[in-house]
Amino acid sequence: MLSWGLRWKIGDGRHVSVHNRIWIQNFGWFRTVPCSNLQYDAVVADFINESEQWKEDEIAQNFLKEVSEEILRIALPRTPQQDTLIWRFDKHGKYSVKSGYQLAVKDNFKNDPSCSDSSKSRWDVIWSNEIPEKVKIFMWRAAKNLLPTASNLWKKKIVLEPMCLRCGCKCEDVAHALLECKSARRVWKRTVFYEDIKLMAHQDMLSVIQEVAVKRRKEDRELIIAIFWAIWHSRNLLIF
Numbered sequence: 001m002l003s004w005g006l007r008w009k010i011g012d013g014r015h016v017s018v019h020n021r022i023w024i025q026n027f028g029w030f031r032t033v034p035c036s037n038l039q040y041d042a043v044v045a046d047f048i049n050e051s052e053q054w055k056e057d058e059i060a061q062n063f064l065k066e067v068s069e070e071i072l073r074i075a076l077p078r079t080p081q082q083d084t085l086i087w088r089f090d091k092h093g094k095y096s097v098k099s100g101y102q103l104a105v106k107d108n109f110k111n112d113p114s115c116s117d118s119s120k121s122r123w124d125v126i127w128s129n130e131i132p133e134k135v136k137i138f139m140w141r142a143a144k145n146l147l148p149t150a151s152n153l154w155k156k157k158i159v160l161e162p163m164c165l166r167c168g169c170k171c172e173d174v175a176h177a178l179l180e181c182k183s184a185r186r187v188w189k190r191t192v193f194y195e196d197i198k199l200m201a202h203q204d205m206l207s208v209i210q211e212v213a214v215k216r217r218k219e220d221r222e223l224i225i226a227i228f229w230a231i232w233h234s235r236n237l238l239i240f
């Protein structure tokens, strides 16, 4: 799901769960990192020794052979560094829009009066990026408040309460899910965008993306959108 571009670049390994698949490059078909009875809160740092080297024996004991080999291929920094989220989007990540559902959403976008030429430039911040179509559509849905947040599901009477299941906050709307929730903040804290994001928690999503992104480079804009995507799709998984 996240294999197309977002990765943890391991520094000291203290902020990356070993169960989080996006710290291992070629992960194959596993949904989560297969490892032997490791604690829920085990972090990558548990497998790095004082000399900033991998603990090879412990890795071999705890992970499948293919996974161990991939871990040992990860170069550790020579000087102490923090873990950082990086964007490694390449041609393998470019997919076309395949499903009828996605096409329907896209058609909906084209016919949306708020996406007319006069306001087109507002949306360019999403549509002009070189990221997979489905991620653009995700971001557009977030900006239009079309994501199935607890609050939206509650309005449609699908769930009984609009509460955030991660932190217990009374109302999980898009801004809460992607910016304000403790678990989202933990992710943003690991990026250079945190100070910007912190100030924007009460704005609508399109304004947030525009404000943060327009003053930064295209790669940063793509990274920001990728992080939104990752936060949304990891809401119910242990990954950050």
Ligand SMILES: [Zn+2]
Pocket: 164, 165, 166, 167, 168, 169, 172, 176, 180, 181, 182, 183
């Ligand atoms: Zn929350």
